[in-house]
Amino acid sequence: MDYFHYKGDEAYCEEVPLRSIYESYGSPTYVYSLATLKRHCERLFDAFSSYRTMLCFAVKANSSIAYLKEVFSSGYGADVVSVGELERSLKAGIDPKKIVFSGVGKRAEEMTRAMKLGIYSFNVESAFELDLLAEISSSLNCSVNICLRVNPDIDAKTNPKITTGLDATKFGMRLAQIEPLLPIIRDHKQLNLVGVACHIGSQMIDMEPLKNAASFMVRMAGDLVQSGFPIKLINMGGGLGIKYRDEVPPSLDEYANVLLNAIRPTGLQLVIEPGRVVAGNTGVLLSSVIGVKSTESKNFIILDGSMTEFMRPAFYNSYHDIEPVKSDLSGNGTEIFDFVGPVCESSDVLGLDRSLHRPQAGDLFYIRGCGAYGASMASNYNSRVRPCEVMVDGSTIDVIKEREALEDLWRLERF
Ligand SMILES: Cc1ncc(COP(=O)(O)O)c(C=O)c1O
Known part of the structure; x- marks a missing residue:
């Protein structure tokens, strides 16, 4: 159970349209739902409440x-x-x-x-x-x-x-x-x-x-x-x-x-x-389409998010739902696409063989189930800056980590 949902055809985190997060903070951006996190924490606690149990969150997850x-x-x-x-x-x-x-x-x-x-x-x-x-x-x-x-x-x-x-x-x-x-x-x-x-x-x-x-x-x-x-x-x-x-x-x-x-x-x-059971479904990665291209055998949606920000699909072949922020991209007349990132690796895949209407540059998507082993595994590969992270609480958005600046990439280098 989480608090990512559609109101009409627009995707929301709690009371906040994901689109407005994009407009304020750009993409790729991790978006967490505080209500989901609190609910998961409480539910797991309750499940063990009948016995002396110490719950230690696996910090590596987030x-x-x-x-x-x-x-x-x-x-x-x-x-x-x-x-x-x-x-x-x-x-x-x-x-x-x-x-x-x-x-x-x-x-x-x-x-x-x-x-x-x-x-x-x-x-x-x-x-x-x-x-x-x-x-x-x-x-x-x-x-x-x-x-x-x-x-x-x-x-x-x-x-x-x-x-x-x-x-x-x-x-x-x-x-x-x-x-x-x-x-x-x-x-x-x-x-x-x-x-x-x-x-x-x-x-x-x-x-x-x-x-x-x-x-x-x-x-x-x-x-x-x-x-x-x-x-x-x-x-x-x-x-x-x-x-x-x-x-x-x-x-x-x-x-x-x-x-x-x-x-x-x-x-x-x-x-x-x-780790995962607490954090996994508390977060999504919001990403926008850079462009769409096809070969003879494949259609690719190139997102601005990649294996650098979200490594699980490339690392573990893991599956994550990828949903449009405006939901009218599914339905009749769909084609099959691979969602990929801009990183120079063929393994830079976010989702394979997804059926949807052909999107356009600038369309927004969100990758589900990114709250665990998402931001914590992000790197700077291809000299990409690590993404912004925001926490939504009802209708409030808190930036909990700013997007890195280009200067951060070489801040520790001596040249
Ligand atoms: C020692 C140890 N404890 C806890 C965890 C958390 O596991 P999970 O996120 O599957 O709950 C891990 C994950 O690799 C681990 O190595």
Whole structure:
């Protein structure tokens, strides 16, 4: 459920016509709906309200500070994977005690900063990381909460590029790698093993793998308790999928039940790290047509948005609905078009084989489902400036990130 809709034949975000956003701020522009974001935050909270659950928003999904402020003020903690995400979260007002730090390769200075802040826990993903944490915590004389991130070798049945719980992926540790670490943890005064963590993949629709992962984690937690580690939490990561096209994801209650049925009997705290399910449908990318061209086999609509601003279709072959801002472009007499951007890559595709009336230069479109892994993945490839981001609240528009200026492209260069 979101608040992007048509009034007559014009597309709106809440009470604001998308066209007026284009007229004021140009394109490509990310447009977020605050009502949608608040609704998603609340609904997910409600689904877990019957049990001690800490919800830590995966900052990588959308890391704009004003956006994070809204998420954190709904009671969410943060799951960060770099010191950059950590500092952004602090700027957005998070309490460091609500931060979990994931990631396969944390650097010493990142660990040091997080440790000094007293974050909730580090998800440790390798032996070398444990060594480094042990060394830093000793030198700072600072005790640190750690969770062991496990790789349960369970196929999340999602896109291979966002599958993270298989042995062939770089994430987490197998049980055999964890066992030799336990004596090290036991002997180290500053390391508190507080839990176990996993994240088996993203955009999961089938809940069976998550159910299996939860059983795996419960068994592992039980074994650790038996071995004398008084752990207090199980972190099940993020991963719940959303509807981009014809997927039928489970309801939030179904998702919560899969996790709670497994975790509740343990009495341990549940931590989750949702990203996409909170942010995905809160945002669209507004884009205008530069021109339309055809070859013998294809028709192309060249938008001013591209893989540089929105990478998912090029990166993951992901599908996103692309809707006209003025809806009379669909109906009889349509042709088949590929929506592409101006970037010099054949993979610069935003949507393939879409049926619509031939648009003209200047017509506006909006790409749906861009609130997660959209702006946060934008780059400057082809020396393109990163786009403007606006947050709509009823009939109010707030610019939460200005479009970069050309000068920003070489601001850090020395020549
Ligand atoms: C460790 C970890 N936690 C949480 C997430 C968020 O996943 P999602 O956006 O699918 O909820 C990710 C995404 O890759 C992740 O790597």
